[in-house]
Amino acid sequence: MDIEKTLFSAALDAAGNSYSPYSKFRVGAAILCDDGSVVTGANVENRSFGLTICAERSALVAAVSAGKRAFKALAIATPDATYPVSPCGACRQVLSEFFPPETPVQFGNSRESQVRCTIADLFPYDSLHELAH
Ligand code: THU
Secondary structure, eight states, rough: OOHHHHHHHHHHHHHHHOTTTTTOOOEEEEEEETTSSSEEOOOOOOGGGGGGGGGGHHHHHHHHHTOOOOOEEEEOOOTOOOSOOOHHHHHHHHHHHHTTTTTTTEEESSSSEEEEEHHHSSOSSOOOOOOOO
């Protein structure tokens, strides 16, 4: 299986771990790290709704917490949607901290219905990376 398919399958599997009793909307994310490993995450909701953590941030925080710093691709699976659902604004900002603009992203509700784009497409006019130096 090619890496894109493998990554989307990992995101779909991760959606199975979603804790989403309020929205009943499962999301999974899978990150390909530059060492070849794949780190996944799912959305984790809270009864104080604003504290919900999206799958994309779950995966990224898990990867960074495991010591990963360089990433090559991202897949997001929303199996409960009828169309491909893209990352929320907060996740786009957080992803931009670690993912180079040209990083390929795929998001979709199924293997057959997917959008392919880049981090730059999701988060144009990015700035202020020099603050990290
Ligand atoms: N959600 C994600 O995890 N990622 C997205 O890209 C879209 C939204 C979650 C948040 C909440 O648990 C549920 O999906 C409905 O918004």
